[in-house]
Amino acid sequence: MIEVRNLKKKFGDHTVLESIDFQVSKGEVVCLVGASGSGKTTLLRCLNLLEMPDEGSITIGAKTLKFGGGSVRRNDIKELRRFSGMVFQSFNLFPHKTVMENIIEAPIIVQSRPKAVAIEEGKILLSKVGMLEHQDKYPDALSGGQQQRAAIARALMMKPEVMLFDEPTSALDPQLVREVLKVIEGLAKEGQTMVIVTHEMNFARRVSSKALFMDKGFIVESGKAAEVLTNPKEASTREFLALLDDD
Structure with missing residues (x-):
């Protein structure tokens, strides 16, 4: 459904994404977690080509695009985007x-x-x-x-074959978060393939089949959401989750 290989993205001299590799199978719900500035939103925007990667490849559905060998054609961008729908923070x-x-x-x-x-x-x-x-x-x-x-x-x-969510509850008052998460959870139960950037860890543990923890532009840890978000192997993942628990 989605395959990302060796994806890289820079803004000027600043590397935002480095050597990103992951797959999303049909019907999977994958959450991207990590501190602000870790590259989560940039990665999501690259999947929909709102940001253009510098290197690597993205496959969504039946369409594969490779980057780094010249400009990407407008028709190729349109074709890749038709496989996905995106929901932003600010509606x-x-x-x-x-x-x-x-x-x-x-x-x-x-x-x-x-x-x-x-x-x-x-x-x-x-x-x-x-x-x-x-x-x-x-x-x-x-x-x-x-x-x-x-x-x-x-x-x-x-x-869309894939739904992309960029922190869909971050602009909401706490009492409104639940109604939006309930809708997304319903989509998950129906088998909708989704990639979700979120800080709602209880929601991520409950709904996601896979979690990717990002730090400084790298995917530091990935695996089953229940394992990564409850018993992470990497120190940086443990530190991040501990900070959320302290909040």
Whole structure:
């Protein structure tokens, strides 16, 4: 489903990702954990080519791209992106469009789905994330949790093989975190393949099948989530988890 090989990324002279290798099988939920600045978000953005890797290769679904030998063609970027949907920290809903208008725009414009079909599919997904009654509201009339659930529905509308989540609860008040995590947990139970950057360790232990701990641009430890996040082998992983427990 996903295969990353020898991925490297620099910003100027600063190396952000170094020799990244991992795989995600169909139906797996993989969490990326680590301190701020460890490279988690950059890695996730590289998977969707919002950041362009300097070296290595990424395979998602049936598409493989190799980096470092020249510029990547725009059509190749579009083809890789069609296999994945991304949910950001800050929702990124269009403020001048209703919830329904937000989630049907890309299927209509990018995938040429008939508007009536997109609306019916949108209603099903909004019901799934508990947002159907809010379909005609604008984002500024919604709570942060509601906006994030609408953003998840928007990503799902493109029928991605992989869902990418970049700390989907970090911008939410604590009382709103649970409703978003519940939606993601439901997707996991349905077998949706996901890669999730998160600091919610209890959620990660419960939902993830695999955990990757990152430090200073490297994957320091990987394995079954229950093992990595409960009984880590590496000292840096233990130190990171101890800091979270102290909080």
